[in-house]
Structure formats: structure tokens, C-alpha cells
Amino acid sequence: MATRVIPRRILKSVRYNTATKPLNTVQPSLTPAIAPQPLLEKPPCSAPEAAALCLDDAERLFGSVSTARLLRSAAVLHATAVGPMVDLGMWVMKSPVFQSGLPRDLVMAATRQTFFSHFCAGEDAAAAVKTIRALNDDGLRGMMVYGVEDAHDNEGCDRNLDGFLHTVSVRKLLPPSSVSFVIVKITAICPMALLERLSDLLRWQQKDPSLVLPWKQDSLPIFAESSPLYHTQKRPEPLTTEEERDLQLASQRLLQLCQKCEEANLPLLVDAEHTTVQPAIDYFTYASAIKHNKDDNPIVFGTIQTYLKDAKERLLLTTKAAEKMGVPLGFKLVRGAYMSTESKLADSFGHASPIHNTIQDTHNCFNDCSSFLLEKVADGPGSLVLATHNIESGKLVVAKAHELGVGKVKNKLEFAQLYGMSDALSYGLSNAGFQVSKYMPFGPVDMVMPYLLRRAEENRGLLAASGFDRRLMREELGRRLKAAVF
Numbered sequence: 001m002a003t004r005v006i007p008r009r010i011l012k013s014v015r016y017n018t019a020t021k022p023l024n025t026v027q028p029s030l031t032p033a034i035a036p037q038p039l040l041e042k043p044p045c046s047a048p049e050a051a052a053l054c055l056d057d058a059e060r061l062f063g064s065v066s067t068a069r070l071l072r073s074a075a076v077l078h079a080t081a082v083g084p085m086v087d088l089g090m091w092v093m094k095s096p097v098f099q100s101g102l103p104r105d106l107v108m109a110a111t112r113q114t115f116f117s118h119f120c121a122g123e124d125a126a127a128a129v130k131t132i133r134a135l136n137d138d139g140l141r142g143m144m145v146y147g148v149e150d151a152h153d154n155e156g157c158d159r160n161l162d163g164f165l166h167t168v169s170v171r172k173l174l175p176p177s178s179v180s181f182v183i184v185k186i187t188a189i190c191p192m193a194l195l196e197r198l199s200d201l202l203r204w205q206q207k208d209p210s211l212v213l214p215w216k217q218d219s220l221p222i223f224a225e226s227s228p229l230y231h232t233q234k235r236p237e238p239l240t241t242e243e244e245r246d247l248q249l250a251s252q253r254l255l256q257l258c259q260k261c262e263e264a265n266l267p268l269l270v271d272a273e274h275t276t277v278q279p280a281i282d283y284f285t286y287a288s289a290i291k292h293n294k295d296d297n298p299i300v301f302g303t304i305q306t307y308l309k310d311a312k313e314r315l316l317l318t319t320k321a322a323e324k325m326g327v328p329l330g331f332k333l334v335r336g337a338y339m340s341t342e343s344k345l346a347d348s349f350g351h352a353s354p355i356h357n358t359i360q361d362t363h364n365c366f367n368d369c370s371s372f373l374l375e376k377v378a379d380g381p382g383s384l385v386l387a388t389h390n391i392e393s394g395k396l397v398v399a400k401a402h403e404l405g406v407g408k409v410k411n412k413l414e415f416a417q418l419y420g421m422s423d424a425l426s427y428g429l430s431n432a433g434f435q436v437s438k439y440m441p442f443g444p445v446d447m448v449m450p451y452l453l454r455r456a457e458e459n460r461g462l463l464a465a466s467g468f469d470r471r472l473m474r475e476e477l478g479r480r481l482k483a484a485v486f
């Protein structure tokens, strides 16, 4: 470890004892969204502003990170910022040459030491526990992400469920506050084809409310007037007996997982995926929220992708219906990670993309939804996870959260960034007194890398935009070199 420039004790007091400091008086309106700026101008980072988001002091941000880790992070982020590196990774993953024997072993060994260690928490839950413990020492928390791919049959779903259940169990090895969520992908515990069928039926019922769906449980609105329904071109056949049985099995898997999370008092966060299956994912999420979210303590959280044109309208409808039913909701807000898939799909149906026409519209939607939900959780039950690397969105939320007094209230607001990404923002938010989590995939290298590369392929912009972190890391490495601090 590097010589700690600011003692951890003092850092922690800066992070957690800010409640008595004056609230940030920055204009809190989130309506005029601002495009992300790759590099920030240097605002002064003086002591009275400790409660604000301060990202210019590399020494303070990375003080607890070892020099070896800083060097590896800077190198990996430089490599992934180069588009051809992602292409090379995809090519290697698909090439038959690297599927077996020595070439495969060599690729796996190199990957394990570099990209895998940087972006993943470990090869199994026990390794993830170690990584989370180290992260927690630095004031951050972990979202445990068992990194599995989509399942296509019940056997695959059962295997995946075991992995998710085991993840909840190993959390007991850690201090409770060090893990914020267990993440689940519904596509891992319900066969993909069934999710498509359910989504088709739900969409058709939205078009034609006379369609009766006998299997449908109490849920919350999953469509708005503006929601895209083009995926379902003709009235779908009802579920077959076998599909109904598979649906029951999938519902039981989710129920088992929710119950385990409820017993462990550990919230379950459901990831959002592409619109082909998202109606079914939302249906499962809200049906589970109705059963398990009690008082002011949501156990089941859903995800809203604000790059979708209908996101805000849907969010308003869902929250209104939940309020009426007295169900506290938890949401993770993201911009969305399936841009090219969505555009290609809409195009194949001759429809406009469901994604906002401009990135500025997406920023506005993200910031508006954040503002709306912050006000909701400040005033009533429910909880919000802001999953973003966008510094401007982070600043706006910090200002608004300070104004509303939400920041320090446990379980009301959590910021989240991907493990290995935007560490400066994570440490900056934590220094400003907020709860911050890292989204930490774990699992065997050959299982997790395809998942990561697919996300990298969809999110090239995200990797290329790591310039802000890389600059700060270089600054801190330079400072240590000059001061001979390693």
C-alpha cells in the first residue's frame, strides 16, 4: 500500500461527519441538463466545501489506493480507451484458435492479471468478499454481481439461481454495511424465450385491454402511452401448458431469492436489459416489490433506463400506482446500455429508435428522473440508486440531495459506478459524505469475460471517456514518484 497521505481516520470523518456542515447552496434545479464534460475546470477544494463534490485533488481522491493498483488501473484504462483493443478482445473471444489448449490458457492467464482483475471482483464469491472488504476499508460499498449469461432452459436457470442464493449467503462473511445490493438479471433465472413470450402478451394486452392473461399477478404499470409496442406485430397465442409451468418455476426462483434477501435484510436489485424482454422483467420486478417491499424498506429494486423516450412517463405512472397501493419503491436510474441493439431492432421493424434522438435529451431525462425521485424519497418512503459515471449528473444530484437533506439518511440514496470505472467520482462522492457502491461482477474468467466484452462493445464511449480518471491517476503517480512515496 502507498503511504496514506491523509490518514484514513481523518478521511472517514470527512466522509461521514458532514451532517453538521452547512448544506451546499448550489442552485439545485436539475431541469437544465448539462452535457458531460470530459475534463473539469479546477474548482478550489477547500475544507468548508468538504460536503460538496470535489474532484480536483488527485492526492485526496486516490490517497488510499496502492501504487501497484494505480499503475495497473492507469494501464488498463489506457488500453480499453483504444477502440481496436475492444475489437481485438471480441475477435480473440470468438476465434476458434483461442478456444482450447495452450493459446486459450495463455489468453486466460493474461486476461486474469489485467482486465479481469481491474473490472471484476474475483473468480468466485469468496474472492469477491475479499475485494469488497478492501474496498470497504476505503469507504466504498459493493454491489455483488454474479456474472452469468442469459439462460435458455430450466436447468441453466436453476444453476444460476444457486449462484445468486450463494451470493446472498456469503454476504454474511462481511460487515453488513459493506454490501449494498445483490444484483439479479431476470434473464438468468427465467428462460429467454419465455421472457419474450410474456413480453409479447403484456404488450398485446396494452394494445387490447380485453386480452385476458390468466397467469398475471398483481403488478404495477409497465407501459405508458408513449411506450414502444412494435415488437409484437400480431396477437400472440396464449401460453401453452408447458410455458405456464416454466413461468411458475421462474416465479418460484425469484420468490426464493427475494425471501432469502428479505431474511438477510439485503436488497435485491434487478438489472434492466433490452426492450424485447424488459416488459416481462418489469412485470416480475413489480409483482415481487408488491409482495416484499414493506414500510420504508424496499427489498426489491427495479431499474429505469432513461435513454428510453418513454422512461419518464412510465416512472410517473409506476410511482403513482405504487403510492396508491402503499408500496415503497426502490429504483436504480441508469442511462442505458443497449443503444445499438435497440436501434437495429427498431429499424428492422421500420420504426424510429425508442432511444432519445439526442444525447442531450437523455441527459435531461436522467436528470429530471433523478430530481423527481429525490423529491419522492426525501418526502416519503422509497429509495434511489444513481448509477452513473456522468460528473455533471453527479454534481446536480449532490446539490439537490444536500438541499433536501437526503444524502446522509441511510438507504435513501446510493451512488454507484462500475468497478474499475470512474474511481475519482466514487471517492469524490464518498468524501462528500454519500453512500457509494461499486458494481462488482464476479465468476470464473471464461464465464465473466464474454459478459464484460459484450458490455464493452455496447459501451465503447464509456471506456473512451475514462480520460478524466486517467489524468488524475497520472497526476497522483507523478506526485508519488517525485516524493518517492510508494
Ligand SMILES: Cc1cc2nc3c(=O)[nH]c(=O)nc-3n(C[C@H](O)[C@H](O)[C@H](O)COP(=O)(O)OP(=O)(O)OC[C@H]3O[C@@H](n4cnc5c(N)ncnc54)[C@H](O)[C@@H]3O)c2cc1C
Pocket (backbone or CB within 6 Å): 036, 270, 271, 272, 273, 303, 305, 307, 334, 335, 336, 337, 338, 339, 355, 356, 357, 358, 359, 360, 361, 362, 387, 388, 389, 390, 416, 417, 418, 438, 439, 459, 461, 462, 465
Ligand atoms: C452501477 C451501474 C449499473 C448499471 N446497470 C445497468 C442496467 O441494469 N441496465 C442498463 O441498460 N445499463 C446499466 N448500466 C450502464 C448504464 O446504462 C450506462 O451505459 C453507463 O453507465 C453510461 O452512462 P452514464 O450515466 O455513466 O453516462 P455518460 O458517461 O454520460 O455516458 C453517456 C452514454 O450514454 C449513451 N447515450 C444515451 N443516450 C444517447 C443518445 N440519445 N444519443 C447518443 N448516446 C446516448 C452514449 O453511449 C454515451 O456514451 C449500469 C451502470 C452502472 C454504473
